[in-house]
Amino acid sequence: MRIAIAGGGLGGLTLARILRRHDIEAVVYEREASRSARPQGGMLNLHPESGQQALAEAGLAGRFRSEARPEGEEHRILDPAGRTLVHHRPQPGSFSGRPEIDRSALRDLLLDSLPGDAVAWQHRLVAATPRPDGGFGLTFHGRPGADCDVLVGADGARSVVRSLLTDAELSYVATLVELTISDADRRHPDLAELVGPGNLWCIGVNQILAAQRLGDGSVRVGISLRAADRDLDTYRSKRALLDLFEGWDPSLTALIEAGDSAPTSRRIEAMPIGTRWANQPGITLIGDAAHLMPPVGEGANQAMLDAAELAAELAANPTDPNSAIRTYEEAMFTRIHPIAELSARAQAMILSPTAANDIIRFFTTPPTPQPEPPEPAHPSAR
Numbered sequence: 001m002r003i004a005i006a007g008g009g010l011g012g013l014t015l016a017r018i019l020r021r022h023d024i025e026a027v028v029y030e031r032e033a034s035r036s037a038r039p040q041g042g043m044l045n046l047h048p049e050s051g052q053q054a055l056a057e058a059g060l061a062g063r064f065r066s067e068a069r070p071e072g073e074e075h076r077i078l079d080p081a082g083r084t085l086v087h088h089r090p091q092p093g094s095f096s097g098r099p100e101i102d103r104s105a106l107r108d109l110l111l112d113s114l115p116g117d118a119v120a121w122q123h124r125l126v127a128a129t130p131r132p133d134g135g136f137g138l139t140f141h142g143r144p145g146a147d148c149d150v151l152v153g154a155d156g157a158r159s160v161v162r163s164l165l166t167d168a169e170l171s172y173v174a175t176l177v178e179l180t181i182s183d184a185d186r187r188h189p190d191l192a193e194l195v196g197p198g199n200l201w202c203i204g205v206n207q208i209l210a211a212q213r214l215g216d217g218s219v220r221v222g223i224s225l226r227a228a229d230r231d232l233d234t235y236r237s238k239r240a241l242l243d244l245f246e247g248w249d250p251s252l253t254a255l256i257e258a259g260d261s262a263p264t265s266r267r268i269e270a271m272p273i274g275t276r277w278a279n280q281p282g283i284t285l286i287g288d289a290a291h292l293m294p295p296v297g298e299g300a301n302q303a304m305l306d307a308a309e310l311a312a313e314l315a316a317n318p319t320d321p322n323s324a325i326r327t328y329e330e331a332m333f334t335r336i337h338p339i340a341e342l343s344a345r346a347q348a349m350i351l352s353p354t355a356a357n358d359i360i361r362f363f364t365t366p367p368t369p370q371p372e373p374p375e376p377a378h379p380s381a382r
């Protein structure tokens with residue numbers, strides 16, 4: 001069985017790794033030129049029941065513990081005047097919660113676990129065509145094509161493979177503007193102290209100024225704004241951003257001023273809640289390709305769990321991959337639906353006029369069935 005995985009992000013690499021542990025080979029086709037072709041972004045916290053479980057199935061739990069930064073779970077929530085609303089400190093050295101790990105460290109950990117030829121770099125999939133005898137012919141930009149029996153779309157938010165299964169359209173849910181402050185301890189010790197070892201969220205009306213510390217000593221600043229019809233270029237000037245935060249305490253807006261270079265901005269998008277498709281032989285989706293959600297702390301975790309569940313089904317049913325895919329998809333649709341609903345609600349809440357009160361309630365109300373504490377789209381990812 002020739003398995004092709006389009007996309008070497010967290011989902012695609014986790015899938016390749018777990019399949020190899022079951023002696024099933026798969027080729028990952030990744031559009032980027034190499035593992036270091038672009039910065040991977042900020043931190044992710046991995047949940048025990050999803051991301052960490054997938055890493056355990058990948059045989060990488062030990063490596064995760066040595067790379068993770070449990071102290072990164074510390075977070076402070078401030079109001080625009082700089083007053084502390086919530087200060088959460090994890091138990092020192094504890095792995096019992098949702099330890100943070102730099103996205104680049106996590107991706108390296110997965111890449112290092114695969115043989116060198118498992119990832120075909122610089123292979124941007126542009127089309128997949130069903131073959132009359134089953135499977136797919138794959139067309140890459142500027143590269144010879146390839147054939148496969150099973151195609152897994154792990155190609156992220158703007159998946160090419162998705163269009164073979166569903167015509168679900170993305171909707172624009174928020175704007176994210178990002179800046180990096182490199183070498184923060186030395187160059188901006190006051191800001192490094194303000195952010196602490198984990199996350200800082202400063203919550204205003206319909207807008208959040210967030211920052212997080214990475215393992216390389218940099219601070220990544222992420223500004224979340226409501227979706228608007230404005231040109232994204234509007235946000236590419238620090239002056240324009242500072243105007244948005246007029247009246248905020250200067251110790252907070254200093255995070256914008258300290259950015260190394262001009263801000264970058266992008267749309268945050270989501271697929272319709274409850275997206276599903278009719279099963280088709282030899283093809284499926286995992287991760288953002290299957291269920292792009294607002295970034296409130298679930299996407300990477302669910303992508304990795306998708307990978308683990310799909311790998312387990314394919315390993316249990318190697319002679320009937322279509323039945324394995326069907327079983328995986330049904331379970332995945334059922335698992336994702338409530339998570340997508342909660343993510344949409346959390347996204348709306350964190351950019352609402354009452355966000356500060358709502359978020360404090362999340363942290364101070366006793367945990368009746370555990371909702372995900374909302375995480376503003378801090379700059380952890382693409």
Ligand SMILES: Cc1cc2nc3c(=O)[nH]c(=O)nc-3n(C[C@H](O)[C@H](O)[C@H](O)COP(=O)(O)OP(=O)(O)OC[C@H]3O[C@@H](n4cnc5c(N)ncnc54)[C@H](O)[C@@H]3O)c2cc1C
Nearest residue numbers: 007009010011031125156287288295297298299300301381
């Ligand atoms: C700002 C922000 C913060 C976030 N924070 C968190 C968080 O704290 N916790 C969490 O769990 N999730 C978080 N997420 C969500 C998380 O980043 C995604 O859900 C996760 O990366 C999805 O993994 P994936 O493997 O499906 O896709 P991706 O990580 O997007 O990987 C897709 C891969 O496919 C490649 N690719 C794309 N198109 C092609 C093509 N045509 N051919 C070949 N290769 C292709 C890409 O280069 C990429 O390597 C955040 C997202 C954002 C935007």
